[in-house]
Amino acid sequence: MNRTAMRASQKDFENSINQVKLLKKDPGNEVKLKLYALYKQATEGPCNMPKPGVFDLINKAKWDAWNALGSLPKEAARQNYVDLVSSLSPSLESSSQVEPGTDRKSTGFETLVVTSEDGITKIMFNRPKKKNAINTEMYHEIMRALKAASKDDSIITVLTGNGDYYSSGNDLTNFTDIPPGGVEEKAKNNAVLLREFVGCFIDFPKPLIAVVNGPAVGISVTLLGLFDAVYASDRATFHTPFSHLGQSPEGCSSYTFPKIMSPAKATEMLIFGKKLTAGEACAQGLVTEVFPDSTFQKEVWTRLKAFAKLPPNVLRISKEVIRKREREKLHAVNAEECNVLQGRWLSDECTNAVVNFLSRKSKL
Numbered sequence: 001m002n003r004t005a006m007r008a009s010q011k012d013f014e015n016s017i018n019q020v021k022l023l024k025k026d027p028g029n030e031v032k033l034k035l036y037a038l039y040k041q042a043t044e045g046p047c048n049m050p051k052p053g054v055f056d057l058i059n060k061a062k063w064d065a066w067n068a069l070g071s072l073p074k075e076a077a078r079q080n081y082v083d084l085v086s087s088l089s090p091s092l093e094s095s096s097q098v099e100p101g102t103d104r105k106s107t108g109f110e111t112l113v114v115t116s117e118d119g120i121t122k123i124m125f126n127r128p129k130k131k132n133a134i135n136t137e138m139y140h141e142i143m144r145a146l147k148a149a150s151k152d153d154s155i156i157t158v159l160t161g162n163g164d165y166y167s168s169g170n171d172l173t174n175f176t177d178i179p180p181g182g183v184e185e186k187a188k189n190n191a192v193l194l195r196e197f198v199g200c201f202i203d204f205p206k207p208l209i210a211v212v213n214g215p216a217v218g219i220s221v222t223l224l225g226l227f228d229a230v231y232a233s234d235r236a237t238f239h240t241p242f243s244h245l246g247q248s249p250e251g252c253s254s255y256t257f258p259k260i261m262s263p264a265k266a267t268e269m270l271i272f273g274k275k276l277t278a279g280e281a282c283a284q285g286l287v288t289e290v291f292p293d294s295t296f297q298k299e300v301w302t303r304l305k306a307f308a309k310l311p312p313n314v315l316r317i318s319k320e321v322i323r324k325r326e327r328e329k330l331h332a333v334n335a336e337e338c339n340v341l342q343g344r345w346l347s348d349e350c351t352n353a354v355v356n357f358l359s360r361k362s363k364l
């Protein structure tokens with residue numbers, strides 16, 4: 001075939017641009033970067049932007065991808081773009097299908113499944129393919145779900161995870177979409193978000209129970225100190241690798257963990273990143289009870305349904321009696337932890353750890 005005949009027309013190119021907008025299934029960062037680079041090359045020619053700073057992760061990755069195309073002619077870039085989009089067609093076709101157990105919404109939430117039955121509101125993290133990592137949207141949705149649960153007619157509220165993980169903690173890609181104000185603004189926004197998020201757990205008025213179905217990491221562990229009961233499968237592990245990430249403790253754990261488990265045991269977890277088994281976490285008081293994974297769901301939900309039959313007012317009143325002595329202190333601790341973290345997020349230690357994870361040079 002004659003090469004000119006193979007070249008994509010401007011119309012083909014525009015159609016492909018529109019098709020990309022219809023993609024509902026995320027094609028992944030690598031493909032998105034290729035699409036970005038080919039689009040820029042096809043419309044503007046070789047990379048003409050100043051190189052972004054090393055901490056500006058997203059713009060740096062975009063710049064690298066575009067710059068890597070060198071002097072590729074605009075027509076060739078246009079053709080490559082059209083070819084790449086057409087290779088994504090299976091994900092276009094399947095984009096309208098909701099697969100069970102994936103990151104699709106089922107109850108008005110994109111990242112959670114929230115149900116209310118038998119006096120129990122269940123908030124289930126629902127990004128199993130990402131090990132239920134908590135992205136910015138999920139932080140907001142959890143707060144929305146907690147606020148709704150505090151006012152609905154349920155007696156107790158349960159947090160749990162869909163899939164093999166309870167949660168792998170903060171989604172590390174949260175650090176990559178840098179706003180116009182740069183990394184300082186990003187760190188400030190994250191600190192504001194974190195403070196509000198943890199505040200919702202401090203102030204939650206009904207009994208709050210964690211059903212820890214599998215491994216828990218980072219903020220999904222530290223928050224457990226603010227729950228009223230924590231039931232864990234014997235498959236669960238509890239890991240706070242903050243130092244490995246150049247980060248400091250949050251979720252009020254700098255206050256709750258030493259109280260719950262002794263200062264020395266808290267140090268092993270929060271500073272040295274020791275991962276606990278469910279049995280160890282139970283022995284140290286972080287977990288209320290551990291169940292064999294084979295009977296975990298049945299045993300725990302039977303127990304929770306019995307709790308939900310208790311007189312509702314006294315549950316709230318008793319929780320308030322326990323929490324009110326600590327509330328002011330917890331808010332002060334939360335504010336201080338967020339302040340310290342805001343600084344850590346700007347450190348080389350943290351930036352390098354996040355870059356290493358995102359470029360898959362390291363894992364926990």
Ligand SMILES: CCCCC/C=C/C(=O)SCCNC(=O)CCNC(=O)[C@H](O)C(C)(C)COP(=O)(O)OP(=O)(O)OC[C@H]1O[C@@H](n2cnc3c(N)ncnc32)[C@H](O)[C@@H]1OP(=O)(O)O
Nearest residue numbers: 129130131133168169170171172173190194218219363364
């Ligand atoms: C804004 C408020 C900030 C609050 C401060 C909070 C701090 C924290 O929570 S610190 C803890 C952060 N979490 C981590 O460092 C965990 C990082 N993840 C891992 O080390 C591993 O993914 C793993 C040990 C959790 C699981 O390993 P493995 O079983 O080998 O599975 P994969 O690594 O292949 O994971 C599947 C898929 O999920 C993505 N993913 C998992 N966890 C995270 C995460 N925390 N952030 C972003 N992405 C995560 C992982 O990248 C894989 O994605 P694909 O490659 O696209 O399949």
